[in-house]
Amino acid sequence: MSIRIVAHWFCAACDVEGRGPGSDPSCWNCGGAVTVTARPAVPDHRSEEA
Numbered sequence: 001m002s003i004r005i006v007a008h009w010f011c012a013a014c015d016v017e018g019r020g021p022g023s024d025p026s027c028w029n030c031g032g033a034v035t036v037t038a039r040p041a042v043p044d045h046r047s048e049e050a
């Protein structure tokens with residue numbers, strides 16, 4: 001079973017949070033750098049791409 005890394009992040013400049021690619025997330029509002037608050041590995045139940 002493959003897994004997927006999802007980053008939970010927070011942008012202090014915009015006071016928003018979101019999720020994005022685990023490797024290099026960016027703010028959907030300002031496009032700037034974000035502070036990753038959690039980076040869980042979740043099971044990927046879709047077809048294996050790895």
Ligand SMILES: [Zn+2]
Nearest residue numbers: 011014027030
């Ligand atoms: Zn932002």
